[in-house]
Amino acid sequence: MMTTRDGRGSREGLAPGDDVTGGGSEAAPTMVRQDSNDDTEDVSLFDADEEVSTRSKKSKIRHPVASFFHLFFRVSAIVVYLLCELISSSFIACMVSIILLLSCDFWAVKNVTGRLMVGLRWWNQVDDDGRSHWVFEARKASTQGKKVSSEAESRIFWLGLVTCPVIWVIFAFSALFSFKVKWLAVVTMGVVLQGANLYGYIKCKVGRRTNLTSMATSYLGRQFLRQTVIKDDQAES
Numbered sequence: 001m002m003t004t005r006d007g008r009g010s011r012e013g014l015a016p017g018d019d020v021t022g023g024g025s026e027a028a029p030t031m032v033r034q035d036s037n038d039d040t041e042d043v044s045l046f047d048a049d050e051e052v053s054t055r056s057k058k059s060k061i062r063h064p065v066a067s068f069f070h071l072f073f074r075v076s077a078i079v080v081y082l083l084c085e086l087i088s089s090s091f092i093a094c095m096v097s098i099i100l101l102l103s104c105d106f107w108a109v110k111n112v113t114g115r116l117m118v119g120l121r122w123w124n125q126v127d128d129d130g131r132s133h134w135v136f137e138a139r140k141a142s143t144q145g146k147k148v149s150s151e152a153e154s155r156i157f158w159l160g161l162v163t164c165p166v167i168w169v170i171f172a173f174s175a176l177f178s179f180k181v182k183w184l185a186v187v188t189m190g191v192v193l194q195g196a197n198l199y200g201y202i203k204c205k206v207g208r209r210t211n212l213t214s215m216a217t218s219y220l221g222r223q224f225l226r227q228t229v230i231k232d233d234q235a236e237s
Contacts, residue, residue: 061152063116070113070157073105074164074194081171081186095186106193109161114201115139117153122200136204161201165194 061067077098080087084094115121119139126132168190175183 060150061156062150063153066113066116067153067156069108070117071160073101073108074160077101077105077190078164078167081183081190091182098186099189102190102193106197109197110200113157114197117157118201120201120204122204124200134200134203161194161198165191165198168194 080094080098080101084098088094110123111121115137121137123135124132125135168187171187172184172191175181175187
């Protein structure tokens with residue numbers, strides 16, 4: 001094996017573990033390789049990730065346009081009523097603007113925002129006998145058990161649905177006690193249109209729970225009757 005003056009030797013023909021030394025007294029530096037991989041292991045916090053994702057889904061607004069128009073028409077009607085005397089001196093223009101906003105709000109909440117934001121829709125129909133029936137639709141839950149709406153949208157929907165009719169009732173008493181007869185018709189229109197939507201959706205929720213309760217009661221009654229008949233047949237045989 002040949003060596004050079006600087007102590008480095010040829011690597012040819014060396015077996016593993018052979019000592020490489022130069023001709024002098026100094027030994028050639030040996031390279032020691034350290035494994036940088038330790039025994040630690042990265043563990044992902046799946047529970048925390050799932051909790052964060054669940055919270056983000058619950059707080060996420062899935063229908064921002066519907067949420068905006070759910071509050072836009074009714075809040076605009078209230079603002080126009082409060083500022084109408086400052087904006088315009090014409091009572092007819094203010095009245096038409098408020099009634100138009102209330103009508104748009106009634107249609108949007110009844111047919112669009114209620115269906116998208118909380119998965120409910122209601123209407124009233126009269127049968128041939130002249131009896132009135134409340135009918136509602138509820139969006140079916142998905143096969144994976146996901147909710148039909150987020151908590152943020154539900155809060156926005158019910159907060160706007162309940163608060164604005166209460167404000168119009170306050171306006172009605174204010175107009176009555178201040179003897180503003182011409183504004184009494186306008187605020188009565190607001191109470192009627194927004195109160196109808198409130199009553200309809202409350203009727204939807206109460207009616208749905210009542211129907212589910214009656215269905216469960218009838219099902220349990222049929223199961224109990226069936227078990228009783230089977231036991232009687234077994235006793236006779």
